[in-house]
Amino acid sequence: MSEWIAIGALGLVAVGIPLGMMAVSAILRPSVPEQGKRATYESGEVPTGTARVQINIQYYMVALLFLVFDVETVLIFPWAVIYRSALEQGADLTAVLLPMLIFIGVLVVGLVWAWRNGAVEWVKSPLANRQKTERNV
Amino acid sequence: MVPLQSQVLLPERIAGLLGLSGTVGQIVGGLLGAFLIANLLLVQTAIAGPWAKRKITAAFTDRIAVNRIGPFGLLTIVTDAVRLLSKELIIPEDVDRPSYDLGPLLVPFSALLGFAVIPMGNGIHLADPETGLVFAFAASSIASLGIVMMGYGSNNKYSLLGGLRAIASNIAYEIPLVVTAASVVVFTGTLQMSEVVAQQAEPLLTVAGVTIPQWFAFVNPFAFVLFVIANLAEVGRNPFDVPEAPTEIVAGFQTEYSSVYFVLIYLGEFIHIFLGGALAATLFLGGPAGPILPGFIWFTIKIWAFYLFTQWARSAIPRLRVDQFLDVGWKGMLVLSFANLALTAIIVGVIA
Numbered sequence: 306m307s308e309w310i311a312i313g314a315l316g317l318v319a320v321g322i323p324l325g326m327m328a329v330s331a332i333l334r335p336s337v338p339e340q341g342k343r344a345t346y347e348s349g350e351v352p353t354g355t356a357r358v359q360i361n362i363q364y365y366m367v368a369l370l371f372l373v374f375d376v377e378t379v380l381i382f383p384w385a386v387i388y389r390s391a392l393e394q395g396a397d398l399t400a401v402l403l404p405m406l407i408f409i410g411v412l413v414v415g416l417v418w419a420w421r422n423g424a425v426e427w428v429k430s431p432l433a434n435r436q437k438t439e440r441n442v
Numbered sequence: 443m444v445p446l447q448s449q450v451l452l453p454e455r456i457a458g459l460l461g462l463s464g465t466v467g468q469i470v471g472g473l474l475g476a477f478l479i480a481n482l483l484l485v486q487t488a489i490a491g492p493w494a495k496r497k498i499t500a501a502f503t504d505r506i507a508v509n510r511i512g513p514f515g516l517l518t519i520v521t522d523a524v525r526l527l528s529k530e531l532i533i534p535e536d537v538d539r540p541s542y543d544l545g546p547l548l549v550p551f552s553a554l555l556g557f558a559v560i561p562m563g564n565g566i567h568l569a570d571p572e573t574g575l576v577f578a579f580a581a582s583s584i585a586s587l588g589i590v591m592m593g594y595g596s597n598n599k600y601s602l603l604g605g606l607r608a609i610a611s612n613i614a615y616e617i618p619l620v621v622t623a624a625s626v627v628v629f630t631g632t633l634q635m636s637e638v639v640a641q642q643a644e645p646l647l648t649v650a651g652v653t654i655p656q657w658f659a660f661v662n663p664f665a666f667v668l669f670v671i672a673n674l675a676e677v678g679r680n681p682f683d684v685p686e687a688p689t690e691i692v693a694g695f696q697t698e699y700s701s702v703y704f705v706l707i708y709l710g711e712f713i714h715i716f717l718g719g720a721l722a723a724t725l726f727l728g729g730p731a732g733p734i735l736p737g738f739i740w741f742t743i744k745i746w747a748f749y750l751f752t753q754w755a756r757s758a759i760p761r762l763r764v765d766q767f768l769d770v771g772w773k774g775m776l777v778l779s780f781a782n783l784a785l786t787a788i789i790v791g792v793i794a
Contacts, residue, residue, distance in 0.1 A: 307453065307454070307468045307472075307569075308451075308569035308570060308571045309569070309571065310465075310468045310469060310472050311451070311452075311453045311468070311471070311472035311475060311476065311558065311568045311569040312555070312558040312559070312568070312569045312571070312577075313472070314453075314469070314472035314473045314475070314476040314568075315472075315475075315476035315479065315480065315554065315557070315558045315568055316551070316555055316558075317476070318473070318476040318477050318480045318554070319476075319480065319550065319554035319555050320547065320551055322480055322484065322550070322554075323546070323547050323550050323551065323706050324547075326527065326702055326705065326706065326709075327702050327706075329527055329702075330527040330528070330531070330702035330705075331702075333524070333527050333528040334527070334528050334529060334530055334531060334701055334702075335528075335530050336530060336531075337530060342532055343532060343533070343534055343535050344534065344535060345534045345535065345536075345596070345597055345598040345698060346534075346598060346692065346697050346698065347598075347599065347600075348692075352598075355536065355597060356596070356597045356598050356599045356601070356602050357597070360602070367610070367613065367768070367772065368613060370772075371613040371614075371616075371617070374617045374776070375613075375616070375617065378617060378620045378621055378624065381621065381624045381783070382576060382624060382627065382633070385624045385625075385627040385787075386627060386631055386632060386633060387631070388628050388631070388787065388790070388791075389628065389629070389631045390631050392790075392791060398791045398792070401791070402787055402788065402791050405787065406784060406787075409780055409783070409784060413777075413780060416772075416776065416777075420772075420773065425768065425769070425773065426765075
């Protein structure tokens with residue numbers, strides 16, 4: 306239990322140090338409010354519109370894949386921990402190894418499916434695709 | 443499994459020195475130990491950020507860099523700290539306030555928290571839970587959350603793109619990183635950091651009277667290479683610095699940050715590099731083990747070697763394009779890391 310007390314203590318320190326730096330900076334820094342410099346940076350131009358827009362985030366499918374594989378890594382760790390000691394205690398190799406290989410295999414099949422369907426491809430905008438074909442002609 | 447060595451952790455040792463015991467001793471010892479570890483890292487980051495980074499990059503590009511203040515320009519660190527902290531904090535229009543302010547706090551928080559379970563040698567080891575390895579990965583992943591908050595909260599298109607790219611890179615390379623770590627766990631049979639280090643102290647083979655320890659970088663060099671590459675992507679350094687990409691999207695998620703927030707983001711990134719180096723050292727390079735010199739010195743050498751490697755890559759390797767970057771992650775690293783895990787399991791199974 307004491308371990309988690311120490312980790313919690315580091316968590317407190319890890320919040321406290323940034324807050325302390327912010328306090329020091331608040332004492333040191335000047336404040337010269339001015340309208341012009343509060344504009345967001347857009348290569349020196351006056352910003353057009355807001356940044357809260359709908360854009361193609363490109364990897365929506367990849368994010369779904371990530372969920373699958375991330376859960377898988379969680380399930381791999383318990384197996385990896387007991388694997389060697391189970392073998393040393395005389396467990397059958399196929400009984401320990403085969404289920405995990407099948408488990409990984411099923412997920413790899415899923416990855417191959419996603420790969421072939423183009424889920425991990427970078428989606429090009431229709432405009433870019435049209436320009437590419439026009440250039441090729 | 444019987445513990446190979448019973449080590450006194452830092453909080454207990456501090457509590458013992460102060461003559462405290464029980465819960466009070468644990469809390470006081472924990473806080474003082476945490477403060478010590480955080481300051482060790484802050485000092486190393488202070489050297490790495492304003493000074494070593496400039497010197498290393500200058501050496502690669504045949505320049506001299508900072509040399510005006512103090513010996514070798516070392517006192518630049520002090521002046522830079524004051525300079526950066528005394529900059530005006532400009533909060534842009536229409537930022538999403540809680541998220542804009544919390545993002546820069548989360549990045550150093552997550553990197554520092556990961557160091558709680560890292561054994562640094564000479565008994566500098568804050569906590570040693572049974573799930574240490576997984577905890578370190580979990581803690582270092584919190585940084586992604588901070589980056590999303592920064593990217594969304596800044597109300598800047600470059601920030602938004604940078605934030606989204608950072609998430610794409612983190613989710614693409616985290617799985618190879620963790621799966622490669624799992625292939626080390628197949629050898630160790632435990633997630634406890636002190637045990638992982640202790641097992642690597644055992645001899646692998648003896649060549650001409652020199653005993654080579656069983657460091658997992660020697661046992662499984664392929665996994666080590668994969669881990670270092672995935673690590674490079676996790677800390678967002680070349681050739682994987684797509685989230686920041688100064689020539690494409692200005693500075694990515696940190697475009698709108700100035701003054702102390704800028705310092706905090708950079709602090710977090712450098713501690714993150716050191717955390718990546720510390721994980722690589724603990725899992726593959728025997729942690730603080732090494733001949734002659736004390737353990738803490740060896741640990742420092744190892745994490746600085748990783749830092750030097752990131753800066754070398756920064757100077758020497760061009761950035762990948764963002765779609766190539768995701769391809770390398772999903773089609774290359776992921777497949778290779780699963781192949782590594784399966785092969786490691788089969789080889790360990792056949793030999794054992």
